[in-house]
Amino acid sequence: MSFAxxxxxxxxxxxxxxxxxxxxxxxxEGLSIxxxxxxxxxxxxxxxxVIIFSNTKKLKAxxxxxxxxxxxxxxxxxxxxxxxxxxxxxxxxxSEKTQIIQQKGGTWSEIVSKxxxxxxxxxxxxxxxxxxxxxxxxxxxxxxFSRFDDKGYLLGKTVGLLAICxxxxxxxxxxxxxxxxxxxxxxxxxxxLVSMSITVRIYQDIWTYFKNNWVKILSLETxxxxxxxxxxxxxxxxxxxWHPYRGGEKPMxxxxxNAVVKSTxxxxxxxxxxxxxxxxxxxxxxxxxxxxHLTGITTEVAYNLAIATFFALASCSAYSIGRNLxxxxxxxxxxxxxxxxVISMFFVCLIGNLDGLYQVGDSIRYGSNILTDFDYxxxxxxxxxxxxxxxxxxxxxxxxxxxxxxxxxxxxPFTLLxxxxxxxxxxxxxxxxxxxxxxxxxxxxxxxxxxxAINTWDVPVYASVVIGALLIGEVRQTGxxxxxxxxxxxxxxxxxxxxxxLLFLPYHxxxxxxxxSIERTTNTTTFLQFFSINGLFLTIVLxxxxxxxxxxxxxxxxMWVSPKYFLARTYSSHPKFLLITLVALLTITxxxxxxxxxxxxxxxxxxxxxxxxxxxxxxxxxxKSKSSYSDAFFPCLLAIGAFFVAIGVDIWRIEGxxxxxxxxxxxxxxxxxxxxxxxxxxxxxxxxxxxxxxxGSIFFPWTILIILLGTSSLIYTTIGxxxxxxxxxxxxxxxxxxxxxxxxxxxIYKDANGDINLSADMAAIHWLRENIDGSPVILEGITxxxxxxxxxxxxxxxxxxxxxxxxxxxxxxxxxxxxNARMNDVDAIYTTPGLQTAxxxxxxxxxxxxxxxxxxxxxxxxxxxxxxxSGLNGKLEKIYDQNGVVIMKVKDM
Numbered sequence: 001m002s003f004a005x006x007x008x009x010x011x012x013x014x015x016x017x018x019x020x021x022x023x024x025x026x027x028x029e030g031l032s033i034x035x036x037x038x039x040x041x042x043x044x045x046x047x048x049x050v051i052i053f054s055n056t057k058k059l060k061a062x063x064x065x066x067x068x069x070x071x072x073x074x075x076x077x078x079x080x081x082x083x084x085x086x087x088x089x090x091x092x093x094x095s096e097k098t099q100i101i102q103q104k105g106g107t108w109s110e111i112v113s114k115x116x117x118x119x120x121x122x123x124x125x126x127x128x129x130x131x132x133x134x135x136x137x138x139x140x141x142x143x144x145f146s147r148f149d150d151k152g153y154l155l156g157k158t159v160g161l162l163a164i165c166x167x168x169x170x171x172x173x174x175x176x177x178x179x180x181x182x183x184x185x186x187x188x189x190x191x192x193l194v195s196m197s198i199t200v201r202i203y204q205d206i207w208t209y210f211k212n213n214w215v216k217i218l219s220l221e222t223x224x225x226x227x228x229x230x231x232x233x234x235x236x237x238x239x240x241x242w243h244p245y246r247g248g249e250k251p252m253x254x255x256x257x258n259a260v261v262k263s264t265x266x267x268x269x270x271x272x273x274x275x276x277x278x279x280x281x282x283x284x285x286x287x288x289x290x291x292x293h294l295t296g297i298t299t300e301v302a303y304n305l306a307i308a309t310f311f312a313l314a315s316c317s318a319y320s321i322g323r324n325l326x327x328x329x330x331x332x333x334x335x336x337x338x339x340x341x342v343i344s345m346f347f348v349c350l351i352g353n354l355d356g357l358y359q360v361g362d363s364i365r366y367g368s369n370i371l372t373d374f375d376y377x378x379x380x381x382x383x384x385x386x387x388x389x390x391x392x393x394x395x396x397x398x399x400x401x402x403x404x405x406x407x408x409x410x411x412x413p414f415t416l417l418x419x420x421x422x423x424x425x426x427x428x429x430x431x432x433x434x435x436x437x438x439x440x441x442x443x444x445x446x447x448x449x450x451x452x453a454i455n456t457w458d459v460p461v462y463a464s465v466v467i468g469a470l471l472i473g474e475v476r477q478t479g480x481x482x483x484x485x486x487x488x489x490x491x492x493x494x495x496x497x498x499x500x501x502l503l504f505l506p507y508h509x510x511x512x513x514x515x516x517s518i519e520r521t522t523n524t525t526t527f528l529q530f531f532s533i534n535g536l537f538l539t540i541v542l543x544x545x546x547x548x549x550x551x552x553x554x555x556x557x558x559m560w561v562s563p564k565y566f567l568a569r570t571y572s573s574h575p576k577f578l579l580i581t582l583v584a585l586l587t588i589t590x591x592x593x594x595x596x597x598x599x600x601x602x603x604x605x606x607x608x609x610x611x612x613x614x615x616x617x618x619x620x621x622x623x624k625s626k627s628s629y630s631d632a633f634f635p636c637l638l639a640i641g642a643f644f645v646a647i648g649v650d651i652w653r654i655e656g657x658x659x660x661x662x663x664x665x666x667x668x669x670x671x672x673x674x675x676x677x678x679x680x681x682x683x684x685x686x687x688x689x690x691x692x693x694x695x696g697s698i699f700f701p702w703t704i705l706i707i708l709l710g711t712s713s714l715i716y717t718t719i720g721x722x723x724x725x726x727x728x729x730x731x732x733x734x735x736x737x738x739x740x741x742x743x744x745x746x747x748i749y750k751d752a753n754g755d756i757n758l759s760a761d762m763a764a765i766h767w768l769r770e771n772i773d774g775s776p777v778i779l780e781g782i783t784x785x786x787x788x789x790x791x792x793x794x795x796x797x798x799x800x801x802x803x804x805x806x807x808x809x810x811x812x813x814x815x816x817x818x819x820n821a822r823m824n825d826v827d828a829i830y831t832t833p834g835l836q837t838a839x840x841x842x843x844x845x846x847x848x849x850x851x852x853x854x855x856x857x858x859x860x861x862x863x864x865x866x867x868x869x870s871g872l873n874g875k876l877e878k879i880y881d882q883n884g885v886v887i888m889k890v891k892d893m
Contacts, residue, residue: 092279092512092812094269099846102269105178106262106775106797111293114770118296122738123232125295126305127225133160136188139195142206143436144443145420147427148324149337151209153220154316155420158413159443161313162450163191165290166503169283173266173506181293220316227315231308232738235403237725239304241740244729244749246377247786251794252807253405256282258299258797260289262775267510270811271793272803273822274777274845279512279811283453284410300740300795303405310413311349311400317416318348321423322680327631335688344680347537348416348673349396352716354532355379360715376401376720376727382532383664388523390658392665393533395672397717401724408669411455415673418447418462419638422469426634429476441492445499452500453507457666461645461674463500467493468637514813515656522659524650527602533668536709537675538606541639543702544682545613547689548620601650607643614640632685635678642674656813741795749788753858756788760883761853765795767880768849768887775799776848781856782826792851801826801845830860835872842875842890850876850888857884 094102118125137160144159145152152159167187172179177186199206210217241250259271260282268286270276288306292299322344326337355378363370380398383391394402399409421444432440448466451458471489475481501508531538588609618636645667653663683706729743744758768778778798783789785804793800802808802822809819825845829838842850850868857865868888871877880887 091815092270092273093276098265099269099275101264103776104774105264107773108262108769108796109771111180111261112296112298112769114298116296119298119301122295122297122301122305126291126297126302126309127228129291129294130157130309133157133164133188136160136192136195137163139198139202139206140191140443142209143198143202144440145324145424147424148320148420150213150216150220150320150323152320152420152424153217154224154320155417157224158313158317158417160191161287162414162417162447163194164188165287166446166450167191168290169266169286170503170506172264175265178264179266179289179293181296184290184294223319224312224316228308228312231311231400232305234401234721234725235304235307236736236738238728239738239740240729240743241300241303242729242743243727246727248402248404249406250404251786251790252804253285254299254303255790255794255797255803256280257285257288257303257405258795259799260285261292261299262797266506269775269799271797271799272790273808273812273819274799274801274847276812277510279510281407281453281456281511283450283507284407284455285405287410287454288405299797301738303740304403304738306405307400307403307409310410313413314396314400314416315345315349317413317420318677319345321416321420321677322684324420324423324427325631325635325677325681326684327427335684337684340680340684343683344677347676347680349400349412350717351395351536351710351713352397352720353379353382353393353395354535354709354712355382356715356720357712358532359719370719371722374719374723376716376723379716379720383525383529386659388659389664390661392661393668394665395533396669398720399669401721407455408457408666411451411458412669412673414447414450414454415458415462415670418444418451419465419674419677421447422465423634425469425473426476428473431477437492441496442499445496446503448496449500449504453504455666456513457662458670461641461667461670463497464641465638465674466496468641469634470496472634472637512814515654517655518652519655521649521651521653521663524601525603525646525664527606530603530606530646534671534675536706536713537672537679538610539705539709540679540683540686541610541675542613543706544686545610545617547686548617549613603650604647607646610643611640614643632681635681638674639678642671642678645671751783751787751855751858754854756854756858757883758788760885761788761791761855762795763883764851764853764880764885764887765792767882768792768796768798772796772798772849777801777846778849778851779826779829779842779845779847780851780853781830781859782823783855783859789855791855798849801847827860829864830856830868831864833863833867835867838867839872839875842872848890849879850890851885852888853885 113119134157138153138156140163141152141156141159145155148155164184164187167190168179168183171177171183171186177183241254255271256268256278259278260268263269266286267277268282270278288302291297291306291309292302295302297305319341321341323337323341325344326340359374359378360370362368363373376398380392380394380402382393383389394408396412399412403409421440425440425444444466448459448463451462467489470492471485474485474489474492478485614636618633618640621632621636649660649663649667653660657663729747735742741762744762747758749756749758775798778792778796778800780790780792780800782802782805785806790800790803792798793803802819805819805823809816812819822845825841829841829850832838841847852865852868868876869878869886871888875891876888877891878886879889
């Protein structure tokens with residue numbers, strides 16, 4: 001730039017360590033004045049430079065990676081601090097000693113015997129062990145749920161499972177005992193001793209309860225078994241653990257489950273990243289793996305048994321919570337409180353959203369057959385189009401019906417356990433002795449802590465529920481609010497949260513989270529979308545609010561209708577009236593404008609209205625007696641929390657999410673569960689009020705509306721189940737079975753590169769299970785995710801060099817280069833004709849077996865495979881050759 005013979009240049013290279021360069025201009029002639037660095041508006045936008053670089057030193061990719069990592073720089077508060085790459089990234093790899101231990105352990109034939117009676121008669125064995133766990137843990141649940149009418153009998157099944165699995169996991173995480181059947185029996189013994197100590201102390205109470213309530217206990221056990229067997233039938237009609245187009249996450253779930261089963265210590269090894277360990281909330285798989293070790297039932301059967309188990313646990317837990325929300329004088333309840341439990345069970349676990357009604361309407365409109373044209377999948381995607389959003393809108397019944405043994409499914413009964421313990425806290429109207437408080441808070445901490453290791457997304461919401469319940473309990477015991485109440489609540493909450501973290505410290509120390517913040521959402525939920533998902537619950541909540549506030553609303557309107565009364569009486573007698581009026585008008589205006597304009601989406605305005613009405617209801621409840629307060633205050637606060645979550649989802653999303661996919665997915669499931677519980681209470685109370693049920697002119701149209709919404713929600717339960725059962729891998733039906741691999745016997749997978757006979761691969765995988773000692777590394781070909789690729793590691797649990805790319809990228813976000821390098825190395829072994837290159841790579845990853853099946857033949861050249869068949873100059877020996885599948889063993893050199 002030149003002005004009046006004064007030339008100005010921006011020196012782009014003065015602050016770099018680059019060698020002197022040739023420039024098309026010179027600025028060192030005559031008098032030179034350094035004016036500091038130029039503003040970017042001059043150096044970048046107005047006068048961009050054209051720079052040409054010459055590659056003078058060609059380096060390999062590995063050399064470049066080493067240089068970059070060695071000189072990695074982090075900028076902290078403006079200072080440049082050199083960090084070693086191992087300080088910058090957590091490598092998520094096992095130590096050499098741990099690798100050796102993990103590879104030596106986990107021999108499949110020692111864990112599962114195909115010829116055992118458990119695998120010949122899996123159903124009675126599974127039920128027997130569940131009953132044993134329930135029986136030995138009942139004294140603990142009796143103590144924990146002392147205010148429950150059923151003494152926590154149904155929730156006690158989850159309590160026992162949690163306690164036994166935690167002890168086993170903790171011992172194996174500290175490397176005190178290896179994970180296996182013997183350690184599980186040690187854990188069962190410890191739980192039995194704790195139960196025995198409780199029984200000795202309150203033997204007479206427990207015996208009296210059993211003697212007086214044996215019919216009730218029998219009916220509760222029948223309820224659990226009935227729900228369990230119903231879902232067993234559903235799984236037996238479609239036991240397939242994969243689908244070519246809607247396979248879901250079952251392959252990942254199976255891979256991780258098998259790896260956990262075979263792992264000697266925790267954390268388990270990563271079956272899709274040999275030498276590494278799972279950087280995932282694997283604790284749900286650990287629970288199922290514990291039942292597999294106990295029973296000896298093979299994974300492909302245990303998987304389907306586990307789905308039915310978690311469904312029954314969740315349904316019964318919802319029943320127990322709904323039943324025990326109804327307190328007070330039982331004689332004033334015209335309808336048995338058990339009805340509230342049944343409603344709660346249906347609302348949480350058995351109904352669907354309103355898409356069933358929409359599909360019936362479509363079938364009538366287009367003249368199609370609803371029984372054959374129903375789309376069960378579409379109901380889990382209620383926020384089209386994509387993009388934006390890509391939201392998953394699962395609800396519990398879809399989750400169990402689709403049957404991915406995924407984190408969000410396994411966590412449902414444990415979130416309900418946290419809700420159950422929280423309810424118990426709110427029901428305590430007398431102070432407990434110190435040791436009981438510590439014991440109950442410790443188990444509460446255990447229940448919250450397990451959520452972090454099962455499905456971390458659940459922790460913020462349910463930790464908030466716990467804190468709210470502790471506050472309610474303190475208020476109820478003291479009869480009012482005060483600064484001391486808040487201090488006591490803070491102390492108890494801090495203790496419970498600290499316990500929740502410390503008990504699972506081995507998990508937290510080995511887990512790396514790459515996305516820890518929130519960011520603005522990409523889009524919002526319309527009112528119709530929210531109503532289509534939660535319409536039944538929203539209607540019931542608002543109906544209860546309207547009924548509860550009816551006298552106040554009438555008084556409010558009369559004050560406005562009569563100016564004389566308003567001016568002469570209201571302001572002087574009720575100085576807060578004008579403030580309440582102003583807030584009400586602003587809220588109603590905001591809701592109306594928001595819904596009509598869609599400026600803030602439809603969910604935020606309607607949620608604000610619900611929160612406003614619930615808060616007013618809470619205010620009046622708080623002014624009433626203790627018994628009335630304890631009955632309704634907790635459901636109100638739960639509902640308020642659920643609507644706040646709905647608002648939050650429309651403002652923020654979790655960092656790194658695919659638009660709002662998982663943010664909506666995870667939090668809307670929590671909203672469903674909480675609103676399902678609270679709506680059951682509100683509906684019961686509405687039906688139980690004679691002045692509303694029999695005298696109100698609004699009752700008849702309201703009843704029609706509730707019946708319509710309820711019936712519409714049950715459409716998915718019936719027709720959706722039929723459609724899901726018919727959604728098989730192939731049109732040919734396998735026998736009525738729990739074997740999730742039955743479909744592989746006759747199925748042909750249509751891969752993009754060619755057809756694959758699944759039976760040949762599965763026969764080889766079963767052979768590996770029965771004949772391979774330990775858990776050595778096996779090599780298999782790579783395909784795009786969600787295809788038949790990684791099938792050996794999925795179904796055998798043996799670690800492979802690299803599995804599904806996208807899943808590894810999520811769990812090792814800061815190590816993408818290593819993932820790419822492994823994929824390239826696997827391709828090189830199967831592709832290169834060079835013997836030495838293949839041998840070096842086999843040694844690099846400590847590969848013990850090489851698998852060559854249809855996948856490898858379709859994805860790799862024959863010249864590359866030929867060197868494997870020929871044995872790599874004696875390095876490989878053939879140990880399996882059937883139906884076109886070859887397995888080569890790497891010889892010890």
